Amino acid sequence: MPFSFASADAGSLPVHVLSPDDVAPWAAQQGDVTRNWVGASGFNGAIGTALMLPDADGTPQGALIGYGTPSQRRRVRFVLAGAVPNLAPGLYHIASGLPAEDVATEALGWLLSTYGFSRYHDQSPKVPQLVAPDGIDATRTEVLAASEALTRDLINTPASDMGPADLDAAARALADEFDADIRVIIGAELLAQNFPMIHAVGRAAEQEPRLIDMRWGTVGPTLTLVGKGVCFDTGGLNLKPGASMGLMKKDMGGAANVLGLARMIMALALPLRLRVLIPAVENAVSGNSFRPQDILTSRKGLTVEINNTDAEGRLVLADALALADEEMPDLIISMATLTGAARVAVGPDLAPYFTDDDAVAATLGQAGAKMADPVWRLPFWEPYETMIEPGIADLDNAPAGGFGGAITAALFLRRFVEATPRYVHFDIYGWQPQPAPGRTKGGFGQGPRAILDALPNLLNL
Template sequence: MVRELFITASDGQAMPDKAIPVWALKRESLERWKKEQAGSAARWAEMQRFEAEAGRVLLLPGDGGSIDGALLGLGDGTDAFSFGALPAALPPGDYRLCALDGMNAPLAALGFALGAYQFTRYAGKKKEFPRLVLPEGVSLDEVEREARAVYLVRDLVNTPACDMGPAELEAAARAVAEAYGAKASVITGDALLDENYPMVHAVGRAAGKGAEPRLIDFSWGRDDAPKVTLVGKGVCFDTGGLNLKPGNSMGLMKKDMGGAAHVLALAQMIMARGLDVRLRVLVPAVENAVAGNAFRPGDVLSSRKGLSVEIGNTDAEGRLVLADALAEADGEEPDLLIDMATLTGAARVALGPDLPPFYTDDDGFAEALAAEAATAADPCWRMPFWGAYEGWLDSKIADVSHISDGAFAGSMTAALFLRRFVEKAGTYVHFDIYAWNPSAKPGRPQGAAAQCIRALDRLIAKRYG
C-alpha cells in the first residue's frame, strides 16, 4: 500500500500561484517581516503574540472566513524539522513556502512529509492533511524516497509484537526485497543448527510455534560490484529471558527489532537509488521468551565463528544473534559492513535518546559520516572501540564472555564483543540506536524514530555512486 505523503511537485496538479503562502520565520526575522507586511497580517501577528517560537503555526485570516496565509516559527533555526508542525496545524488545501528564512528547502519539505505521518492500524481515523507544493528545485523523488524509508521504520517499530513477531518481520523483509527484485532466503527453527547459526537458535528457541527463530537473508545487485552488507537486530520482543526484565523495562520491548527495521529501510533507499553495489541484508529474527528450553545465565554457547561464548545475562541477547550474523557477513569480505541494533541502555545514559553512538576503526568513514549527518540533520556520535576494556570480556571457562561483570561502559563492551566476530570486512561500523522518540517534536511524533539511515544513505551514495 502506497502511503500518502501530502507533498506534490510544483509542476503537478497543484498550481503554485494558487497555493496558500506560508512564511517561515526565525525570531530575528520577525520584525523585518512585520515591516514588509505592514497591515492587517502584521497587526494580527502582534495581537496573537506570535514570537516565531519553533514549531508554532499562526493562521492569517482573510475575508469571509478564508485563510490568506500562515506563519511558521523557526525559533533560532536550529531545528530543521520545524516544518513538521505544519500538517497538523493547517486546514486542508494546497500551500507553498514563500519564505524559508535561510532554511534547507529539501529538509523543509521532508519535515512536512514526516509531520504528516499517521499510525492508525489499531485506532483512530486517518486525517486528511494539507498538501505542500514543493519549493522550486526540490526533487519530489528524493523527498519521497527518504520519507518512505522513515515511514517504514516507524510502521515496523510501532507495531506491537502480537503482529510483528519473527514471521511478520520476515514478511516485511520479503516485501522490501521483492519490490526491487532482490533474492531472499530464510533459515528457520532447528535448521539454524544444521546451517551453523547456534546463537540465533539458542536465543529464539523458547518462543512458541509460529515465532521460531530465523535468519532472514536477501541480496541485490551484480555479484562483482562493491559489497555493502547490512545486519539488523531483529529481536521482536525481549522479555529478558530467564533474567526477566521488570515490567517498566519491558513495556517498550516491541521496539527491540528497531535495528532490523532500520537496515530494511536503508536497503530500500539504496535499492531505490539504483546504486551499483552488491547489497546484502541479514536479519536474525527472534523472540527472547521464557520457557523450559530457554538459554540460561552461565551457559556456554558455540557460535558460527567457532568462539565459545559464556552467557552472563540472558537480557543481553541482541549481541548474540548479531554475532552469528556478523560472522556470516564477514566471511564474504564486504567492502562495508554495518550493523544497527537497539543494543544497550548504556548508550542512552551516555547520549540520550536523540543521539545514537556509532563505533568504527575507519577514521575516514567516521569523518565523512559526521559531515553527512550534519547536512542531513540526522545526528550520530562516534564512540571508541576502547581496547583497554577488551579484558573485561574474559571468561574463565570459554573463549569470551558476552558481557562484562562490571557496571561501566556497557555500550563500549557490547561493541567490543561484536568486533570479535568481524575480521575481513574493509570497514566495519556498529550503531547502538534507540529507535524511539519519548516525546513529540515537529515532524517526529512520539513513538518509533528513524535514526542515522538518511546520513548513511547519502554517504553510501557518494562512496559507490
C-alpha cells in the same frame, strides 16, 4: 497522499517563514489588511507558531510560520513540522524566508509530520500538503519519508503481530517490491547450516527463530547491513522486571532500521550490491531456554559463556556478522537496540556508533548533521578487551561490573568481523519517548539517513 508532495499545478497558498527579527520588516511591506492583522494577532515569529493570513473578505490568502531564533532552532530537528498542524487545511508552498540550506530538511520534516501509526486505530494527523520546494530532489525526499514510515510501522507494531514470522513476511514484502532475492533459514535448519547462537536464543519461542538473507543489485561495491531482529525480549531466564519489559516490542528496532535503509537504497537505485541479514528471534522463557553459565559455540567457532540471558542481541548478531564477514564485503554496518549503557551515555536522541576508521567517522558525522539524523562516535576501546574474556570460554556475553557496557558489547561484535576492511556498529534506541516536530511518540529511524548520505563517500559511488 501521505509522504508525497502536492502537485505544483494545484492552487496553493504561500507560506512566509519569519524569524522574530523578520516580522516587523515583512509586515511593513504588506497592505493595510495584512499589516494590521499581523499586528493585532501578536505574531512574533516564535518557533513553532503559525498564523493564517486572510484577505479583506476573510478568505485565506497565505500563512506565516515562525522560525524562531538560532538558539531555539538548534534544539529542534524539524522547525516547520512543529507549526504545520496549526495551518488551515489546504495546499501550501514555501514563498519566502526559508534559508536555502534548510529547505530539504524542512520539506522532509513536513512530510514526516503526516505520519501516524494507524494499524489498529486511525491516528493520521490532519496535516496540510506541501508543494515540493524549488531546488530539492522531491523524489528522494519522498523516498526518505516513506522509508522512515516503514521503520516506524515495524517498531510500533506489538509483538503479537510482529514476531519472527511477521518480520520475515515484512522483509519478503520489501524484497518483492524491489525484485530482490531473499532466502530464510528457519528452526532446526539453523543448526544444520551452522547458526547455533541464533537458534539457541530463539528456540524457546513458539515462532521458530530464523535468519533472513536478502540480496539486491548486481554491480558496484558491496554493502552488508545486519539488523538485530529480537521481536520481543523477556530477558530469558534472567527475566526482566515488568518496567523494563514494557518496550521490548522495539527490540527489533535494528532490523526495522536496516529494512528502512535498504528501502532507501533500492528505491533510489544506488549502484551497489546490497545484502541484508536479520536474525529474527523471540527471547522467550520455556523448558528449553538457554541458561546462565551455558557455553555456546558460535558460527565462527568462538565459544561464549552466557552470564546473562538478557544479553542475547549480541549472540544472534554474532552469527549473522560471521556470515557477513565470510564474503568480505567492502563495508558491513550493524544496527541494534543493544545496550542500556548507550542510552545512559547519549540519551535517546543520538545514535551512537563505533568504527575504527577516522575517515568513516568524519563522513558519518557530517552526513548526520546534514540529514537531521544526528550520530555520535563512541570508541572501540581496546583496553576493555580483557573485560569480555572470561577465561572459561573465548568470550563473555555479559561482563561483570557494568562499566563501559556499550563499548564491551561493540568489542564483542567486532570479534566476529575480521576479513572485512570496514565495519561500523550502531547501538540505537529507535524510540521517541515524547512527541516532537516530525516525530510522533514511538518507533523512529536512527542512523539510516546519515548512512545513506555517507554511502557515496564511503563506497566511492
